[in-house]
Amino acid sequence: MNILDYAYTATFALLGAGVLLTMYRLVRGPSVMDRIVCLNTTSVLLVSFIAVEVALRGDTAYIGVVITFALLGFVGSLTAARFAERRAHDRG
Amino acid sequence: MNVLLAVPVVVPLLGAAASLLLRRAPRLQQGVAVAALASVAAATALLLRATADGAVLTSQAGGWKAPLGITLVADPLAALLLAVSAVVLLVVQFYAIGQDIAGLSRAMPQVFHPIYLVLTAGVCLSFLAGDLFNLFVGFEIMLTASYALITQAPTRARVRASMIYTVVSLTSSILFLTGIALVYGLTGTVNLADAAVKLGGAPAELRMVLALLFLVVFGIKAALVPMHFWLPDSYPVAITRISAIFAALLTKVAVYAIIRSQTLLFGRDDIAAVLLCIAIATMVVGILGALVQDDINRLLSFALVSHIGFMIFGLGLNSVAGMAGVVIYLVHHIVVQANLFLVNGLIRQFAGHSSLRSMRGVTTVSPMLSVFFFLPAMSLAGLPPMSGFMAKVALFQAGVGAGGWLVYTAIAAGVVTSLLTIVAIFRVWVRGFWGTPMPDMIEARVRLKSGAHVGGLRIMAAATGVMVAFGLLVAAAAGPLSELAFVAAHDLMNGAAYIEAVLGEGAR
Amino acid sequence: MSAPGFILIAAVAVLYSSGFYLLLQRSLMRVVFGIVVLGHAANLSLMLTDRAITLPPLLTGKEGPISDPMPQAMALTAIVITFGVTTFLLALAYRVWLGDDNDEVPADLEDRRIGRLSEPEDSS
């Protein structure tokens, strides 16, 4: 087992920990904004995961997925944020 | 690649596209719709003739051989149901056109016609599908179209009803998908014939679980007690033509799916007891519900539920005779339900509603209507010499032949149900058709007979009359029909013909 | 032979359970959520019908077994279909909101009326 494997393990471990932390914040809240942030973070982490998978396999099949996820995660979070803003205005 | 099999699915879709493009030209749109449905009817008639001897036609879509590609299969049962459905669809189409011409509908024709054609395609595909997932797709096409149709001329009540309808249907679809996953997990295929072969080797208990699961899945759509509640809350609220088609076809498609899956996939008799129990419950609960309804549509819907029970009863007998009875009953019920709903639609034109609480003396207002109602009513009640009597006799013969206390209970339930059906349906006659007519109904009659409505109304009445005639024809042609039914039942009860037709010789 | 691990089975169980629970709520929006969750659940169970092979079904000449493309194809179709229907359901919710100010599923009026009856209306 060479360095690379250690590296992969470490990466997965760290990312996994990150995911768990994000989940914590996601459930905890308190604000909707926090959740939106978590949404974005999740997408980024997912993209990272897939990137690592790509590295692990040297397989280009998932690269399209990487890009699309990056974009779509952004779009989703942005829409949500916009909506949150409008909500704020409705309240005001 | 048998073209006949593709026509009922493809032509309506093309028609739908065309009529969507032609939405600015109503006449053309109607023409396209009628043409498409007529060609479907013709094709299905040919199919029926081709399969009348028990042959099973298949067509491998795209030319990929059976387990790989999608197979369209037409066995006698499918062909028969297709033919009948096509006729009903065509007639209802004319009714709809008449109503639009008369300007008595708030439904948007430019939306109605395309989606109606899509519905047709969905129904046909569901009948023809020889592949579990394709059946799912067919169901979804049909259901999506029905979602769109049930919200035509949306009012508060209709939106509410469509909500119940949509959510329940979605639930069944999800469960259907789950079932497909399970079947694929167990057999590694979704082709019905292939799966049938492979399920033969699967553990019996697991097969049983699957059988029950699919019974639930299709039972929801077929409104088997106790999964029927949604139906009387949703069907009657839609506009007449839609209720007619739904009541006539959608539940029957589900029943067809039950028959197909239970006979072909899980064709063992260990589920018969469950079926019989469900049948008893469905018959009795349904008709009891019908007794206390005031709205004719709701009454008919409950009657529909209860009579689904008869078909399940026949299926539960698990014999050729019973299956034949089911087939006859299916045909009879498709026609008679559409018939009654259409008549009720015409009544609504006079009464403005369909509630018995404020409806009297239709016989005086329109004798023709009362004849149109009375004949199918007799048929629904199973009174001779109508088709309903044929169906009941076939079922009772099969039941008496089968024996067993559960069967006898079911027969008793059937008798009670028939009696209560008579009570319920003739209650409509006595309360709504007899008696001194309501003044506003007479006014409405005058208003409708004079002025712009007449032409359209004539078409509507003609369509209904054709439907009545079709019902009588079914009764008169009971001989050939029963022959055909037995042929179909024979094919159903031993799936060998089906499987060989799909997988080619030497399967299993 | 090809059963997935317990973890995923648990995931499926949770998904179905929560989906059903959402489905049983009165607010149509939660029902929609329930449908979405159930859709996930169904697609997941489709996916779980084959061995957990991480190589995608691409004929790129890579060695090693590839995952079963069939469930993927079916799940793809199912996803799209579910999406379409969900959209319709949302439109329905919007419509309901137009009618009355919330998106709750009200009980059927005629059923309620009959439920209120104590005596059958006519026993002629």
Next chain:
Amino acid sequence: MSGRTPAGAAALSLPQRLAGRMATVVWLTVMWVILWGDASLGTVVAGACVASGCYAAARLPHLPVRLTFRPLHTLLLVWHIAVELLTSSVRVAVHVLWRPRRMRGAIVEVPMRTDSDLLLALTAAGLSLITGSLVIELNREEGVLYVHGTPIHSERSVRNLRRQVRRTEELFVRAFGTSSDIEEFEREERLMLEAEAADSAEGEA
């Protein structure tokens, strides 16, 4: 990113506007093709259609593309941003690990010296990319940025933040601004310096 078009946009001539549009569409199409993976004709055409469709649907604000490109300064800018990104990330990391509760921030008003909307937007984006700072609001009419910075504990760090913002702006202007932008920028800067000198003098007095 709010969709309000700049005041000058109306004055643009048609070809300019078209140029702006085309740029966006082309860019979107390229994206599409790349995502699709193969550069066959069909893909390109489809991409173009989709792109223009999206464009028409979204009614994106078309900013007048009056930019020049100075590789040297650009490199400088990129380097600056990269460094800032890393260092500030590290700083944040430190704070995360070391007493996060103590961390405080500030929202600082920074008047901009350029009035080119594009540069303004770019600057804002650049700032937002850097961990320490986050543009909360940009007021186009007055050319003022409101930047949230963290960690900030004292007036000094507030001033640092200001300086950093200004530095970023300058780099952007020098990297992409047209000559007129740069002149204008320097004029503004002179004024501002004088002003500062003035009130610093007051401060001493």
Next chain:
Amino acid sequence: MNDVPMLLPAILALHAAAAVLLPPLAGRLGARIFLLAGLPPAAAAVWALAHTPAILDGTPVHATVAWAPALGIAFAFRVDALALAMTLLVSGVGAIIFGYCAAYFHADERGLGRLAAVMVLFAGSMLGLVTTDNLFALYVFWELTSVTSFLLVGHDDRKEQARRAATQALVTTAGTGLLMLIGFVMLGWAAGDYSISSLVADPPEGGPWLTAALVLILVGAFAKSAQVPMHFWLPGAMIAPTPVSAYLHAAAMVKGGVYLVARLAPGFAEAGVWQVLVLGVGLATMIVGGWRALRQDDLKLLLAYGTVSQLGFLTLLGGAGTQVAGTAMIGALLAHGLFKSGLFLTVGIIDHQTGTRSISRLTGLGRRMPVLAAAACLSAASMAGLPPLIGFAAKEAALEAFVPGAAPGLPAPASAVELAGLVAASVLTFAYSARFLWGAFGDRPTVSERAFDAPSAAFVAAPVGLAALSLALGAVPAVADALAQGYAHALPTGEKPYHLALWHGVTPPLLLTAAVVAIGVLLFAKRRTVGRIQNAMPRWPDAEYGYHLFIHGIYSVALSVTRRTQSGSLPVYLGIILAVLLVLPGARLAAGLVTGEIAIPGTEEGLRIWDSPLELLVTVVIVITSVATVREHRRFPALILLSVLGFGIAGLFVLHGAPDLALTLVLVETLTTIILVFVLRRLPATFSVRPGGWGKRLTVLLCSAAGTFIAISLWLMTAARTADPVSTEYADLAKKAGGTNLVNVILADFRALDTLGEIVVLATAAVAVASLVLLNRRDRIVDEPAAENEGESPEGAEGAAGPGPADTGALALRRRTAGAEGAGAETAERGPAREGEAGRAAGADESADAGTAADDEGSDDDRA
């Protein structure tokens, strides 16, 4: 088969054709239409007479029209002596009655065409009933007579009483008819043949099966011929026009049951249950009918109860199954058909002229209508069994049949009882016959005379003719006897042949008759005392009351069941569906696991925690987000949780090597999110929070159980797979097809049909959404006036309701403002739409509270 017999189906068809063709003519012809309507029955009668000699020679006429051979249903006809007798009765008397109708009805009577059509239809089905040889065909005609009689009894449909009576008659006869159908099916199945003649020729061996079948059949027959305790519908049916009563309830329909009994008697008379039922019920009916006839004031009711009694008499004779009884039966059948219809027609005339049928208001008719009175006397005498009328001959034969020892099949005590019953019934019959004459034509000084004009000769002709026939047949019993022997020879022979005749010498029956007459006279003379006794006696349990109890009970059950099940609430429905899912497959799976019939896969086949630890991670994400979504009560956070869940699923797909799937999922997910956001914008921020408690706990339990079930079955199924998936063959096929991405190849090539369907679904959904959200909003604006019109129409409660408009305004206003701050520009054109909506909503609210929502919504489309 020569073509003459095939006339019979033709004649039946003629009836049907007449029924179709007559109504339009009613307007022009008026009451004369009945003369036309009388032609088919007349034709039938003529046909019957023409074939009489041949049939009496013992060669029955056959004719068959195939219908549904696969089900054993065929229009097979077989006219033997019995059928001939019935045919003559049904069609002959029928023809006479049709003629009578022409005089009875006024031209301006409502629905004459309808009446004539239904009557001829009835005549046809009655003819078919008595001539068919196929059980099912018999049932067909049987129920046809039920339906037609329903229409005839309810002819005066504006009378509540008529409607009730019609329903009653229908439910009783058609309902029991269903039992009879089951009986037929059982009988036919036991015998393997549905042809009556062959059934009777060699009946299936006895046993519980046969017993059940016979009981069911007899129940049907008894109900049809108004046997106790199902006799109540007959007096009720007297609401029908008198000619109808004369035809249905004297000559034809009520004879159906008797006919069936007599038809089956040769085959089944030996069966124990048969004799018990037939003799017992017949006896009871005889007595009850007679007893109650004796106290009626309405002449028609008197005759009705008389009919009940006579039907009991006939059933008794028909079922006894001895030659003598059979002979008597035929005689009585003819006799009763003639005199009873004659008497009914008499009552009809009285009613028609004087306007009343009540004994207590009639007097002195004897003097005013001597001819009629004379005819009535003859008929009544025949009814009372006095010589020299056919009734007498029949009565003699009947008494003879039950003289102990005379009947071979019957144990002496039983026949003694029967004989006593017969005598008693005869006494009663004599008494009420006398009462009838006295009531109809007698002079009662207490009653004031009514003014009326004498009936026309044509009018009186019918009863006179019938009376004359009674007399003729009595004078020349040989005619009737021929028929009787034709039927009776089929029955097990008695010790000596017996013939219908007026004089057999001084036999026990003769003496009995003398006694009967004596007691009868006494009974009539002491009628006041009798009346007192009758009033004094405790009222017998009334069968009609039982019927109402039955119906009401059914309705109550129906209501309570429906009220409990049909709650109208969607969550309940779905919950029940889940429960079913658990009870049917779930329980089965559990059972299989417990009993071990379902093997739990071992370690080598899938008993493992995970395939890669990442699965654990993704699962954590999925579990957390889904549970959080369930617990979240604010819409928007729930939405975000949902999107995160989507990402989790996508991650899992990536893990399982499905990049395309993951892509699509995330794409769809994002789209859904965006759409959801746009919808959510309009909805309140939080869901309605439901209180916890058992309901909620139950739901949680239910759902988790269902989820677990599905998951476990998924695990078991996948573990149990043995065959390789079909998709293994795709790889090289795809290579041939030149695709690299298998999924795409499947979607685009192998399963292109699915993809097509998927696209269709999407398109349809799009159209649906458009029509729901965009188009209808516009057409609301357009046809707002239409809605107004509805508001004015009596049903459309919307707007018409009091506070409706006020709220409308308010609501609309609120909506408008909400919209204004909601979504900027498009609000301007949406405002009015909202207003319309709100208006409708408010209106619907009002109507909903009024409980008539269904109606006005219903009207929405179908009465625009």
Next chain:
Amino acid sequence: MTGADIATAVLLPLGAAFAFVGTLGLVRFPTLLGRVHAATKPDTVALVLILAGAAFQLDDVRGAAWLGLAALFQFLTVPVLAQTLGRVAYSRGEISTGHLVTDELADAVERSRERGDGGGT
């Protein structure tokens, strides 16, 4: 053990570490804006590093180019998102002013209010 491998071995864990730190900040920072900072920027760094690390493992250049494209997207999108989040957070008043040294935007909004036109958002 090529150089590419070493690069990957360095870059991937480093990126992962950044991501971890960022999420840690997401959990630990007391203020919303702080969390936004922590969640957006280090993640960007992390993603870029990881993509770079992955790129080293790809033998063909196109794949690497695509990864670069992904990174580019991240660079383009993050500021937009961060900015939107910040603005929204502020407009929702979810700024815990206790943690702010100064809030000059508030003053500006105040001023614009006095001036009468809706200056800010």
